[in-house]
Amino acid sequence: MSNEDLRNAADTVLARLVGDPSGTARLREDQWRAIEALVADHRRALVVQRTGWGKSAVYFVATALLREQGSGPTVIVSPLLALMRNQVEAAERAGIRARTINSSNTEEWDAVRAEVAAGEVDVLLVSPERLNNPDFRDNVLPQLAAATGLLVVDEAHCISDWGHDFRPDYRRLRTMLAELPSGVPVLATTATANARVTADVADQLGTGSGSDALVLRGPLDRESLSLNVLELPDAAHRLAWLADHLDDLPGSGIIYTLTVAAAEEVTAYLRQCGHTVTSYTGKTENADRQQAEEDLLANRVKALVATSALGMGFDKPDLGFVVHLGSPSSPIAYYQQVGRAGRGVEHAEVLLLPGKEDEAIWRYFASLAFPPEDQVRRTLDVLAGSERPLSLPALEPLVELRRSRLEIMLKVLDVDGAVHRVKGGWISTGRPWVYDTERYVWVAKQREAEQQAMRDYATTTGCRMEFLRRQLDDEAAAPCGRCDNCAGARFDAAVSPQALTSARGELGRPGVEVEPRKMWPTGLASVGIDLKGRIPAGEQAAPGRALGRLSDIGWGNRLRPMLAPQAPDGPVPDDVARAVVEVLADWAKGPGGWASGDASALPRPVGVVTMASHTRPQLIDSLGRGIAQVGRMPLLGQIAYEPGSDTAHIPRSNSAQRLRALDGTLVLPPELAGALAEAAGPVLLVDDYTETGWTLAMAARLLRRAGAGAVLPLVLAVQG
Structure with missing residues (x-):
């Protein structure tokens, strides 16, 4: 098939994907370049493009074309369940049969594996934690690696501990990449990676400067977004402002909070004021999460009041606003979250309401970083001295680490080869392991620099979009002409006495x-x-x-x-x-x-x-x-x-x-x-x-x- 014929076939798949019966939909040139590299040349590609650029179109179109050529199914490693649900529905529109394996559908795993083996599945979406499950890693992953026609690593910044959303389960991808047959294309995608994170991801995925990979890095401006910051005296004023002005914001949207407790407080208060809002946090049951997503998609609620649990996992093109009640600790994380808005509309409002409590919350989350060397060595010694695998509950009494932090540390050590997860728990491999002090010190300094950048973002008199783009090392960064500093303040700090009184009453209860x-x-x-x-x-x-x-x-x-x-x-x-x-x-x-x-x-x-x-x-x-x-x-x-x-x-x-x-x-x-x-x-x-x-x-x-x-x-x- 000539490149011209391949391009026409790709545009035909795109038209089905976007629901265009006229068949006039066309891929942008940069999307086509990525698809061409994957399908025609079977290369590896790293795509760093803004939210809404159309990364999913690239891997769904590439999947359809590769399957027509007789390639095996595409495996997409995707971090959040909401994103998986969105993508399964999008795939179906293009006639692509997609299935998932994640923590919420364990009862379907055997059936899904049988369908994959029978060649009935075009796309298999896998959550990253599956990659480190012993049964999946030892029995399923080798089969997938042997049969895969295209490997997609979505939200690839999660692979780097330089980034804001490091997830050690992603490191297991190194094993899968090493086991891929020669010539299997690989696509890594992200919207939120600065130059350092991009280089780290490229190195780990084999798409770095020494490889024959295509790297597509585009400008990160979002023309539909108007960025604003509003400094208010205290939490009561911020709640009162939301109560007074939520209905003035366009369409439906997301109100981000930094903690679960704050999300629950804000939801209760706004409901009391007559607003239709729903909370969405890490503690929300899966069925309730799915219902909340559906309610927002259908505009049955004005807003989801969410923690970062919603972060990457939601796709609503007509989302009209994103408000942050409290400042995230990273401009990269902030850019990612505000990028949920305005993907399919001409204008969306983005508003940051920073709070005095933000820095205390930053310090708490910073305390969950990779443990000091003595605690790591203690864990390795305990495992080395055990005659049997130790589960997390069995290991916990013997080390001074909380379970969540202990689990993350073990996953990193597993990828580094110092420990191994087996049925029944964790064992020591006995291999030498070096604590990378220099890297962890630099990561900590990077976190401090990001926090300072968020302080600077809130107080800058320059263009806010340009500020965020420079934080992501976007060489094309320039004044946007839309933010409050470029075009004038869009919101004032006025709140009604009634709303302020009720907010103080709610917070003071x-x-x-x-x-x-x-x-x-x-x-x-x-x-x-x-x-x-x-x-x-x-x-x-x-x-x-x-x-x-x-x-x-x-x-x-x-x-x-x-x-x-x-x-x-x-x-x-x-x-x-x-x-x-x-x-x-x-x-x-x-x-x-x-x-x-x-x-x-x-x-x-x-x-x-x-x-x-x-x-x-x-x-x-x-x-x-x-x-x-x-x-x-x-x-x-x-x-x-x-x-x-x-x-x-x-x-x-x-x-x-x-x-x-x-x-x-x-x-x-x-x-x-x-x-x-x-x-x-x-x-x-x-x-x-x-x-x-x-x-x-x-x-x-x-x-x-x-x-x-x-x-x-x-x-x-x-x-x-």
């Missing part, structure tokens, strides 16, 4: 339920603690209360500075004390509360017990005394720590390590034990904040064993 621990962590026997299974009902804490979450934009903004590690100790502030009393009053009158009149309600607390603290003794003592005074009940005493115990270094890394450090550390002074026996009833257990919940659980166990009828935890804040 105190009270969050604290769910008690009910099960001991697995693997405690391996660290010498004889506790397992369900915590006996007679030793559990009851559901408790907190004034707020440290991650929310209401009380979190008030509590974060007060509970920061460097914050000075002192008596509880009056406004906080009053709010705690309000929490107690609502708790008492609510369902199951001692003043509710419910038949199954707990009796009224007979006293207050406080937790000892080496860092905030005045705060906790004044809080406990104030509660006792207002509630007209005695302050029974304080749970203490064993003399000489190093409470400042009790790890918060994971549940098992924290319990290991707490075991035998908390003690019940004799005078407190006597007061409990004499009082004989429920007690309030007062502490400053809870993160893992295990200090409260161990303290409640002591109190229940000493005769407390029930233990009701009351803290100022919960982490998360």
Whole structure:
């Protein structure tokens, strides 16, 4: 087939893909160049193009042409389920049979594998975490590599830990690439990679300067977007602004928040104000996520209030606006998220509402970076000393890492060849491994530079689109003529008194339920603690209360500075004390509360017990005394720590390590034990904040064993 005939065939497939019955749709020249490289020349290609450029058209058209030539199915590694659903539907329009293998359709995997083996599937979309699943890696991946006609790596910036969205599962692609037969084309695509990330991705995928690959890097301007920044005094003003102006924004859109707690707060408030919005976070059930996506696609809601869980995984061409309630820590991540808007309309509004809490949230997520060398070496030593594979729950008690961070680290070590994931867990390979200190230091510096860039973006007087394009090393960056700095401010800071009052009321409403621990962590026997299974009902804490979450934009903004590690100790502030009393009053009158009149309600607390603290003794003592005074009940005493115990270094890394450090550390002074026996009833257990919940659980166990009828935890804040 000549190149001219191939081009005509490609345009015919495109017309089917975009639903053009006239058949007049034509590929752009740069799209054709990528397809030609893949189909005619069987080369590898790296495409770095703005969102909406048409990357999916390239790999669907290439798939149809390659299948007509007798090639095997296309394998697309795609990061998010929403994107997969969009692409399956798009493929069907072009007559391309697409199926998926991901965590949400496990019941279909055997059928999908059989269809692939029978040649009935043109495109198989695979989530990156499948690449590191032992069964998939050992049994399915080699077959796919042998049969694949085209490998597509979508959102390829995820392969690089220089980038904003590093996902170690993507590194397993190296194995698949190495096993591909000669001449199988490879396409890597991304819209959000600066020069450093592009070079790193190219090197890892074999599309770098030393290869015979095509690299297409286009300008990143988005002509439909008007970028704006609006500085408002506080969280209440930002919520009030949304309540007043959401209906003024064009079409339907996305409101991004930095945390799950903020997404839930904003959703509740906007619904209360009469807006049709739905939350979309990492905690949203899959069925609810799918319904939320469908509602936005059909314009049944004005907005999804979303965390970055929605980030790359959504395609709605007529999305009219993107608002960020809080600033992401990376201009590259920001460019990616705002790029969801205005793909199929002439004009879309983009608005950033930065907040004072943003930097505290950045610091928290930065703390989840690759662990220091001593923690990595400890994990390798534990695996090397084990005669059997260790699962994450079995490994967790032996290392000071949270499970999510431990899992990410192990996946990196797996790709590096130091460990191997097998059925039943992880094993050491015994191969030498070098901690790449220089790389991790540079990655940390890159993160700091990105944070500074976001501060600069919010305050720049120059063109905002040009600023973002330069952050992505776009050599064609120039003033856009559309942003607030180029064309004048499109929004003002005015909010109505009614909206501001209701927003302050919503954010100022105190009270969050604290769910008690009910099960001991697995693997405690391996660290010498004889506790397992369900915590006996007679030793559990009851559901408790907190004034707020440290991650929310209401009380979190008030509590974060007060509970920061460097914050000075002192008596509880009056406004906080009053709010705690309000929490107690609502708790008492609510369902199951001692003043509710419910038949199954707990009796009224007979006293207050406080937790000892080496860092905030005045705060906790004044809080406990104030509660006792207002509630007209005695302050029974304080749970203490064993003399000489190093409470400042009790790890918060994971549940098992924290319990290991707490075991035998908390003690019940004799005078407190006597007061409990004499009082004989429920007690309030007062502490400053809870993160893992295990200090409260161990303290409640002591109190229940000493005769407390029930233990009701009351803290100022919960982490998360």
